[in-house]
Amino acid sequence: MHGEAIFGRLSGSGSVPARSAGYNQITLNCGMNNIYLTSRMNQAKLRRIPIEVPLKEGTADMSGTLIRTVSPVAARAAPRSAWRPRLGVLTRYASPFFLVLLWQAACSTGLLSTRLVASPAQIVATGWSLTRDGSLQTNLAVSLARAGSGLAIAFVAGVSLALISGLSRLGEDIVDAPLQILRTLPALALVPLFILWFGIGETPKIALVALGSSFPIYLNLHKGIRSIDPKLLEMARTLGLSRARTIRDVILPGALPDLLVGLRFAVGISWLMLVVAEQVNADSGIGHMMMDAEDFLRTDIILVGLVIYGLLGLASDQIVRFLETTLLSWRPSHRIARSA
């Protein structure tokens, strides 16, 4: 690596905050064999850049001086940002577009067998014919209903449990420990049990989605409620705010950013759960459509399913982002992002 340097000392296994042009927040994390420089450019993007640290051989405390570490991102960010808004869209999508072209070319020339992977043109054609005969819409509607109702249940359950354990000590004692134990279970491992309990109808699928996505909502909201600035709570007391009003005006709005983070995780998990649930046993839904296609070696239909899943994930992420910008408009970061 090369470019601007960050000078600092590394010691122990903790994190060393540092500042440089391209980073908002940088932490240095030492593992056993490698050291990463992690930067939080914004909440969504995490970059890990390995850095070279000359360590004395045999030193047990992992300490050493950082010389000329080096981030290509930081070095290039400044001059590029000036013209990036204009050319940004083009440069950003040039590479994926080129890859799709390459894929199409490989299929057309017979380099890639369509038995392994359908060509992009074929995927579009299949998608269109599936839409025309209505099977895509039907399956999509079924999948959306499952994910939607599962998420709705998860939201209600996660928020209620987080309120109970966040707002009272007794509630925390009762609710938090069992949930912390349960969340370490991989939810997908419960599929056989759920089929035994709920049969093979809609219930196990919705239950699986609900279970998997409750945890991120619960954990984040609980954390959000517990980490409200005690000074604001004190202020509410001096203003004579009732408990109900304090919850409504101080605690809940203060925990909202964390709730939305939890919601974004939950949405991602809900699609994951759905894919598994629909592929294990189902007679409808996008997952079922894909498993059906497998029997007839229809890679084009499988790929249409994948595209749909991808688009659904993208769309739901956008919805949560939209919620964040509208509900959290008081945060300076959002205002800057919007005016830029």
Next chain:
Amino acid sequence: MNAVAQVTQGAGVPSRDDAAVLVHGLTRRFGDGPAVLDRLDLAIAPGEFVALLGHSGSGKSTLLRTLAGLDPVTEGSVARPREVSVVFQESRLLPWKRVWQNTVLGQDGADRRDRAVAVLEEVGLGHRIDAWPLTLSGGEAQRAALARALVREPAFLMLDEPFAALDALTRLKMQQLVSDLWTRHRCSVLLVTHDVDEALLLADRAVVLERGRIRTDVLIPMDRPRRHADPRFEHLRGVLLESLGVHDG
């Protein structure tokens, strides 16, 4: 005690009957440690402006928190008006409510916004009524906090080092503002501060706390507006600094 103690005798402490705030025998300790407040007696008359000085750890903040109802009274007694307001060193505005909503937080009535606008204009913040708190400067945020305290029409206003985090010029303006507001509203004020000059500019009486007890209680009988050049100002400044253990040349 030394000469400073004699000043205590001379101070015009309001009698028990007409005091707005009355602290009697207040003792507070944390765990088995020494008493933070040690059988403290303090009376503040209606409309009186009292400055409370003292080193860190002298019990100033504990006294203020007890008066604000944030800390319990375990030994002794505290009587204070029902309508009190506190302004802290940090503005403590809710970042998710606009400035005017912060001002009338917890207030009911259809005229909430009108009242907020009126009081915000009074503190010179009429142009930031709909702003988000995180966009305010330090001085503006403290003005909003003052507005939030005043909109409740308190009989007793507590100011906990409200200007300590501001730059020097803003602090001067804010001191002037507090002085003007107090002249108009005439509530009892307890100003906790580290700044002897601030106490002498604003207060009717200065109280110096040391190890949980009142070491000095001195009247500041000067006309307003006050000037640093006033010989009485200089004299009182020396008295207060000496009782704080600072001896200036």
